[in-house]
Amino acid sequence: MKFSAFLLLFLLLLSYSNLFAIDTNKIDSLKQVLVNANEKDKAEILFKISSFYCDFYADSAIIYGKNSIDIARKYKQTKIEANANKILATAYFYKGNSSNAKASFSIALDLFEQIHDTIGMANCYNGLGIIANSIGDFYSASDIFSKMLDLSLKAKMEDEASNAYNNLGVVYERLGKYDKSIENYQKGLSIREKNNNIRSIADSYNNIGNVYYYSAVSGKIYENFTKAIQNYDKAKEAYSKSSDQLGVAKILGNIANIFLEETAKEKDYNKALEYNLEALKIKQKINNKASLAYSIHNTGNCYLLLKDYNKALYYFSDALNIRQEIDDKIGEAYTLQKIADLYVEKNNISKAIEFLSKAKDIASSMNAFDNIINIEESYYEAYKKGKNFELALEHYQNMNMLKDSIYNIENNKIISELDVKYETEKKEKELILERSENQNNLLIIKQQKTQMYFFIGVIVLFFLLGIVILKAYRDKRKANQKLEIKNKVIQEQAEQLLKTNEEINDQKKLVEFKNTEITDSIHYAGRIQNAILPKIDFLNEIFPEHLIIFKPRDIVSGDFYWAAKVDNNVIFTVGDCTGHGVPGAFMSLLGLSFLNEIVTKNKLVETDKILNHLRNSVISALHQTGTFGEAQDGMDIAMCNYNTENSIITFSGANNPIIIVKKNSELIELKPDKMPIGIYYGNETRDFTATTFQLEKSDMIYIFSDGYADQFGGEKGKKFKYHRFKQLLIESSSFPVDIQKQKIEGTLEKWIGCHEQVDDICLLGIKI
Template sequence: MPNIILNRKLFSCILVLFSCIVLQAQNKTIDSLLTLLKNEKTDTGKVNHFNNLFFEYEYTDNIKAKEYLDNALELSEKIDYKKGLATTYIHLGWFAEDMGNYQQAIIHYQQSLKISEKLADKKSISATLGNIGVAYYNLSDFPKALDFYFKTLKIAEELGDKNKIQKQLGNIGIIYHEQGDYSKALDYYFKALKIAKELDDKYGIASDNGSIGNAYKAQAYIAISHQGYKESDSLYIKALDYYFKALKLFEELDDKTKIATQLTNIGTVYHDQKDYQKALDYYFKALKIDKELGDKNGIATNLGNIGSLFTSIKKYAEAEKYMLQALAIADSIGMLKEKIQFENSISELYMQTGNNKKALEHYIKAMKAKDSLFNEAKSREIMNFEFEKKEASIKAEQDKKDALAAADIRRQKIIIWSVISGLLLVIMFAGFIFRSLRVTRKQKQVIEIKSKETEEQKKVIEEQKKIVEEKNKDITDSINYANRIQRAILPHRRDIWAAFPQSFVLFKPKDIVSGDFYFFHKNEQSAFIAAVDCTGHGVPGAFMSMLGVSFLNEIVRKKEIMKASDILDHLRDSIIEALQQKGQTGEQKDGMDIALCAINTANFQLQFAGANNPLFIIRGKKPQGFQNIEVLGNIEEIEPDKQPVAIYENMRPFTNNVINLQKGDTIYLTSDGYQDQFGGPKNKKFKIKQLKEIFLNIADKPMLEQREILDTTFENWRGELEQIDDVTILGLKI
């Protein structure tokens, strides 16, 4: 024990000493740059020094970093230094990203891009396009990120810049990985790996091997979800092979952080393969390195992995110990997302051991952590907004000073020339000038009075306009944030594709936020999917949708209700209780319509329960024994119960329809927004009949193509008219 304490003290001293050395080196660099700036004679040189000083302060002093960027921007504009201006806008983009303001970063990058395009600077154009791609990636706008990565790749290929090509191929692979297209991701990872080998770039080779391992592991998850256990075994073997290659190279590079990451990845594969002892060995190896590095994030992650493994083998006491340690660290360093995950895992652990009181306690803590995550992000947005407002105020004040100074100069010039002209004219026409000056003086007084009145009126109008704009921005920012929160609680489409590779989601909110939502959950036996239409749209509908998602998660995930009709009965009870509905007039309007399916993934038996929204199935023939199935051509319409999920005058239990699906059957779930849309040549509703005809016409096409056809048809029908409601359509092929 004493040796351990000594080693820890020694390690702490080394860390402190290293930090001091780095700080001292940074201070020397800053001192050198300040000396160069002081002695610099050229304005272009000063701009470059300002940008270099930004680098030094970027991660240590935001105020000074921004101050040097403002100096660089002001001087670049003053001397029309295009190259310096392009560079400064790039750095302003980086600064905005550091603040978490990715939209503002994109604006700065685009300003830089325009200048670089005018200068025909292909290298800068390529770098800027890449930066825009990264910003869109951070906003989870993967299609736009992919578009900019491909543009960057094209220019890098034209320049023959293999380093840039290798990096962009890897970035493109990551986007396809995020979108769940693991085959394409692997194609680009392997292309990146090939170039990294040509460049003898050990770090690139190691990173690409790790990415390939991640893609094979993701494919293994999909194979398991389709009962492809033999296929998953071979994919796990491939994943391990590439993880071990990455591990070996990172060990040669002595990159401790990456070594720990690969050890963790290897542990997760063994964990999935139920080789628990090997998984534990690698988790503990990774944990040891994380502790040596003082990487609390890594420590919490691996403690959580170890706790999860002990839960899998029903060693609940050990699981509890490691999970609580992971939670304590996550809590201490503000890892809110991980805290939510650990609180939920601990809640499930206590549920398995029958300790319902503690299970509920940690579930409530998870919900509170979610609220904190929301509030933290909102506070960050407010800080960004205040920062931008202050910056705009400072700029406006400076612009005002500049305008006054320019006006003074112009006034002085006018006075000088007036005096000279006046003297000459006095000599020639003294009497005439005298009378003219009197008239001019009176006119000037009138003009000044009117100008002052106009200026005061303008100021009042501008102040009122500013107040309105700020209020509108506050409201819009809040709604945009609500949109991000709403999208975050929707199921990831990658999870739906993993369970049903032939599927699509068409989700078109009328406003920024939506009263529609879709739900998906898969357990070992069944997959649950629903299209839900809440009362109203926009903000009121969005609030109702968040209630719906929360209640469905509780009913399906926590209570494990498996029967479709029972799920709707429980959902109705939760809605009535939450909204405190007593049966008064108008309360039945506050609720939701829903089409919900529970599909047994082993025998493809489908349960359907609906509240005002039907289910559509396309296959060869109508099954026997269902009177509430209407057939149009080859399309079956499973009728819903004509009642909402809310308090209702004639409430009755929801009907549970059981249908045996066959391979190749296609099902569609919809809200009513599509068929209710006005448009076409006579500005009429689209109607359900046309929608069913589209389903019949497109059923044999690939699912993503079906989505495009539905989307294009809707937009063509709508034309210039406003979208009247939220639109949701889900399609699955068995």
């Protein structure tokens, strides 16, 4: 929650360059027009080119802006000259030249005043206020923003007024005058609520929440944490209404930070974790990698504070990978430091020093002194805990030396800027005085010419007025005649259109009613299907450590999972029926019904015999004869029998395999018979076979449908494929089953991205 409001306002309100995002084609086109244009028209073309360059190439913007000013001044194009000076000021600001930026804004302000352009004047006041704030002259910034506010209120420019209130809120927040800061934020909020600007309303509530947060931290006014959360909640609601999911995630992160504060009345790391996970879920959908890495890192930090080091390391590693991928060096250094802090907590000092060394190398290459200071502090804590007091003292001294160095640099910068400020103001006054004298002379000449032109104009005007009135009378008479004819035609068409609309609305209501009935029926079928699937309590009883991923493509699914226990035999399976949606769901209900009869009722536990009986039942129920052209409905299935006494698993499969991942990450795949449950048109129908395998403690068993591997996605929109699926199972198998489920589902969601799910997906994983 750092102060970024001034830079954002600067980009939104001052610079025309944001109206013209960098576009080389348009720049090239304008340059071609510039070559053939007459000199008077070149001023506006040069101004537009300068605007295009401003955000990205400040030096080029300055060159074209100066040329535009010279021509505009020659031809007395005051508005173009004013806007060109404003762009020039923006470019100087981007280059860090505050003195030149201030001078150009002052000239632009003077020109806008001459042509009574209040919006341009408000923007110039805004720019001058931002410059004052950037050099730490907060009182001058306050005076300038107050002028902007007065001007905006008098001219009834409500958007500019709300922004002026917001700027004053930021200045008072910097000065530590939190009451005045909130007062100004709330006045700006009132205008935004009146105009129903939901996105700006959300920003205002967020800013007010920030003030309460900082006042609670710095002033130890602990009840302000509660007020901060109340305003953050309102901001979250407004961001949601404006469909700004990134804004919602930002607010969740702000609330999480409150629960991490040492001074917070309700310090609760679990609540902070809850808010961070909610923010993370939103950012995963948006897939903004920089923002996503920030939330993943914060989630890891919560787990670190909760001393859940395995999960903390998991999230820190994920954040590190993303930051390395997007080349976020500062973020990478910060995450490496937090991993080092984790190893210090685990008393693994050598590992902590290894990560701190990497973090320091990156931070040093970026001249990121704040990061280096924090890294030196982590070195100090690591060596102190490792009882290497000599090195601990060395890094403690390094940390303090860096802090003193930064303080001296800031002081020298302020002194230099004040000196430049004095010289700039001196030049500025001289330039304004010279311009004022020239303007007075031009005004006298202009008045004399105006009087002469006025008398000539009056005579010509009366003559032209007579001609216009006569012509208007004739035209009006003809127009009235045509209008009568058109009105009659329009009335007939309107009556016919009204009748047609009524018929269309009747048909629409009928279609909507039928669609609602069908959808309700399918939802009810989905509830029936879920009721038939094995209960979670039963699965927890027979397999305490298991995971289920069950994702129908539609409301109901053609995939299913099933389990039963007969004496010391646990029978479990995953089936993939022909099709998906309603047809697939009918087949899955048929399969579940037959399995209950074969295993639960008839006590049949041999996996190959179960599949033989299941195939016969399906063929009989569907009246399949093998005749060419008839429906080839059926299912692929992986059938398992786990003996709880000797830990031997027996497997039979109809096209679907079983994968076993050993504790040492070795993957073993037991192959199925290459034929389905149903009529088989390949070769002569034969009995299914059974394979046995001796399981060991901590082995992972996976059975699944083909929906996961066949899912299209990724950057090129291709299938996930089995080799990638197997590698995912190997990488996930060492984690607890709940983390495995998160990792497998997260990988799937990331892979699908903006694509659609193409098939039902079902996976059952069991840890022995």
